[in-house]
Amino acid sequence: MNFKIAAVALAAAFTVSAQAQTEIQWWHSMTAVNGEWVNDLAKEFNASQKEYKVIPTYKGSYAESMTAAVAAFRAGNAPNILQVFEVGTATMMASKGAIVPVGQVMKDAGYKFDPTVYVSAVAGYYTAPNGQMLSFPFNSSTTIFYFNKDAFKAAGIDTNKPPTTWPEVALAAAKLKASGHKCPLTIAWQSWTQLESFSAWHNVEFASKSNGLGGMDARLKVDSPLHVRHIENLANMAKQGLFIYKGRENVPEATFISGECAMITTSAGFYGNVAKNAKFNYALATLPYYPDVPGAPQNTVIGGASLWVMAGKKPVEYKGVADFFNFISRPEVQSASHKRTGYLPITTAAYQLTEKSGFYKEKPGTDIAVQQMIRKVTDKSRGIRLGNYVQIRQIEDEELEQVWSGKKSAKEALQAIVKRGNEQLERFEKANK
Amino acid sequence: MEKRVQFRAPLLPWLLIAPQVLVISVFFFWPAAQALLQSFQIEDAFGISTQWVGMENFNRLWNDASYLTSFKTTAIFSLLVAVLGIGLSLMLAIFADRVIKGAMFYKTMLIVPYAVAPAVAGVLWIFMFSPSLGVVSYGLGKLGIDWNHLLNGSHAMTLIVMAAVWKQISYNFLFFLAGLQSIPKSLIEAAAIDGAKAWRRFWTIQFPLLSPTTFFLLVINMIYAFFDTFAIVDATTHGGPGQATSILVYKVYYDGFKAMDLGGSAAQSVVLMTIVIALTVVQFQFIEKKVNY
Amino acid sequence: MVERSPFLTFLGHAIMILGVIVVAFPIYLAFVASTHTAQEIVQAPMPMLPGSNMWETYRKALVGGGYGAGSTAPVAHMMWVSLVTALVITFGKIAISLLSAFAIVYFRFPFKNFFFWAIFVTLMLPVEVRIGPTYKVVSDLGMLNTYAGLTIPLIASATATFLFRQFFMSVPDELAEAARMDGASPLRFFIDILIPLSKTSIAALFVIQFIYGWNQYLWPLLATTSEKMYPVVVGIKMMVAGGDSQNEWNVVMATALLAMLPPALVVMLMQKWFVKGLVDTEK
Helix, strand or coil: CHHHHHHHHHHHHHHHHHHCCEEEEEEECCCHHHHHHHHHHHHHHHHHCCCEEEEEEECCCHHHHHHHHHHHHHHCCCCCEEEEEHHHHHHHHHCECCEECHHHHHHHCCCCCCHHHECHHHHHHHECCCCCECCEEEEEEEEEEEEEHHHHHHHCCCCCCCCCEHHHHHHHHHHHHHCCCCEEEEECCHHHHHHHHHHHHCCCCCEHHHHCCCCCCCCECCCCHHHHHHHHHHHHHHHCCCECCCCCCCCCHHHHHCCCEEEEEEEHHHHHHHHHHCCCCEEEECCCECCCCCCCCCCCCEEEEEEEEECCCCHHHHHHHHHHHHHHHCHHHHHHHHHHHCCCCCEHHHHHHHHHCCHHHHCCCCCHHHHHHCCCCCCCCCCCCCCCHHHHHHHHHHHHHHHHCCCCCHHHHHHHHHHHHHHHHHHHHHHCC | CCCCCCECCCCHHHHHHHHHHHHHHHHHHHHHHHHHHHHHEEECCCCCCEEECCCHHHHHHHCCHHHHHHHHHHHHHHHHHHHHHHHHHHHHHHHHHHCCCCHHHHHHHHHHHHHCCHHHHHHHHHHHHCCCCCHHHHHHHHCCCCCCCCCCHHHHHHHHHHHHHHHHHHHHHHHHHHHHHCCCHHHHHHHHHCCCCHHHHHHHHHHHHCHHHHHHHHHHHHHHHHHHCHHHHHHCCCCCCCCCCCCHHHHHHHHHHHCCCHHHHHHHHHHHHHHHHHHHHHHHHHHHHHCCC | CCCCCHHHHHHHHHHHHHHHHHHHHHHHHHHHHCCCCHHHHHCCCCCCCCCCCHHHHHHHHHHCCCCCCCCHHHHHHHHHHHHHHHHHHHHHHHHHHHHHHHHHHHECCCCHHHHHHHHHHHHHCCHHHHHHHHHHHHHHCCCCCCHHHHHHHHHCCCHHHHHHHHHHHHCCHHHHHHHHHCCCCHHHHHHHHHHHHHHHHHHHHHHHHHHHHHCCCHHHHHHCCCHHHCCHHHHHHHHCCCCCCCCCHHHHHHHHHHHHHHHHHHHHHHHHHHHHHHHHHCC
């Protein structure tokens, strides 16, 4: 009798614990190939242990997913992990009580957290002034330069010496135009490549207070002489038909793939697309800079998204989140992710592992993005973290378009950006008191 | 506006109307009230720190030059969409009504685009008009027109008007066609026998008898132009170049969804809603009088 | 029409053909795009005639070579969710609108005008603007991830009521008078006379509401926390890679066209009823 009862009790205990697998909800915005990557990461983690089950759910674009998370949070059922684009970082940070810093989560789970294993330009962006890591870098990219080798050859430009400075770019563009090329240079993500990354690359301020990392009372500084000079140069190039504006965000990328435009500044993540679809010889290079600016080139800033941990969930779930983050930080996992997607490796160990595997030799140019980021950052180049940044990007697009169409001068546009942008920053500061 | 014959029953009408009133109370008025309350507040995205600021969100709007410009942009846009949408579909319906051969084919082809999801429609238009990739812009280039809606404000406006009207043509066409086919043939024949030409017949018989349909479509198209065209702008011009296509509703959604500025978005919704309600009241007061039921 | 004017007939055909070309062109383009490979589409300008890649593309769309290692299962299931959602919204909306329109047009009761405008005002604030608070209400009622949560909030708008009102207004008074004189109760009149008369309007609204329900994107995205409850339009968006990675445009177009088939079928099959239904609206 006792044996029977004990057996039943034991069986019941096993059943209960088997069903007590804690679910971790992960909301993301990765589609197509990257969506598969997310699902595979979750699958691998789930297979590696029995206590937790990570469930990734596609929740629309970055903006839609954020809306969903906000609504869910207000209704009391937020996910455990939320992928948020870099532009929304300030919003997440400022909502005290909505999130739990990653550093805290790892510490509470008993993991020793060593900030030095992370590539400083990547992790530094998601770190608070007091050194605590707020969110977990997940898919990070940066700004680089692509050019069409065939078009260069036809224009008589030496493809072994790609243009590295803006004067050289202008020269190459002129040669391309002379050889009949209709679109020598174009630009994608103009605010990111030509204002934000531009500033960090030249070690000048984009905004005060270390570009916002130091506090919510940061204000824009893009009407500086260097910025005006650069936008004026681009405006002149536009007038001469050397730079053709092809749209906002990543829309211009299609013109590079089709061969229409010969040079483009855009995200490192564009590489996969180029490798698959370009029907010409191409090469990757570092973002151009002005050689007469002291300190250039410094490093470029991050794009992409990170993973935030939402507040208000059960303690056992936080342990699962920590385990998951630990899993995907492993050098092998990082390196595989980096090779698969083109996003940057987050830890130096992952970078070294990838290098050792010969990947960079096999696919030349894939290490340029990393090269631009693996440097010691300065206060002006750590990254940009400003509130209401989505609106500010929109303002930047609107004003720059007026420059390209000849309606405003570079100085007027940049000053308008500063004025309108600062209004947004003030409002953000007020809303997040 | 009142029927001559009406029933008298004490309880029945309340019962009949109850389901709808219940649903809209719970799922419209309650959430709408909360959404509108946000127009008087400034809060962070997650609603953790909320401050009551009274009319500040509204004052900010009036002091914002770009908001005031977008009134003008919206007015032009809505007028074009409503006029073109109704005018073109009316014309198509008139001829579809006349034509006998191939009528089924024409009607089907004109109706099917209604089934296209807005998300897909936006993508299709960008496909066709992209200055680099688009077949239409390519064709226009061959004709000597340098199509560039990225830098040319008028081109951009033309693009979104076309996309918006396209979506509505099928809808309007159907209603007009039905309206035309409901007019008794005997009336038309009698007029023809009296010597009235096609054009005259249209103005004296068909158009007046179409008035209930036209009125319905006028209201619906106006509401559509003001509220449902966000997706089109979002898929094509994003309000650019500069602010050439920044219509009021675009800013509402942009602020509410992408920028997470719920207070600002709510304030703009209030303004937009007030405009539309005012326009609708005007339509009911003045235009419905001319409608023949 | 009445006279046979060759000029007008010719003009008629010309305009119709032009109209069809303009209106149906984007869809034709989508079809052409779905029959090429992704690389071919990306080279400007896109080819105008169908390519040879059709079977490959559609196989990919259905079997899921592009998105996820999934089988037909995800797409088929999503179509099912879309179907159920669209049908529930359609029937629900038609049912309550018939009742409300009947009450408003045929009865005299206090606050009638108030209720009419209250219902009508629901057209003035689209779902997207009040979506956050609506989500909270649905969540509080425990309706997330259910068909009820997906459908009921979308029933709350007035298009159908407005249309039925227009129709009922145009029904001859003699019918109601006759019913009253026969001693029939209002409900009798409603069921035996009005609804049969409205059959075609109902069919018309069926098509409109079905397509409306089928094409929903934002609300299902928010109101469900499980990908198992996603309708097919959300599935399409999932395939369209944004940001850095590349789109497989041909597969996207193929899926879009597949997703368009059910509503297009509904339109074509119901076309006869549809046009007839709207005809009766104006009698």
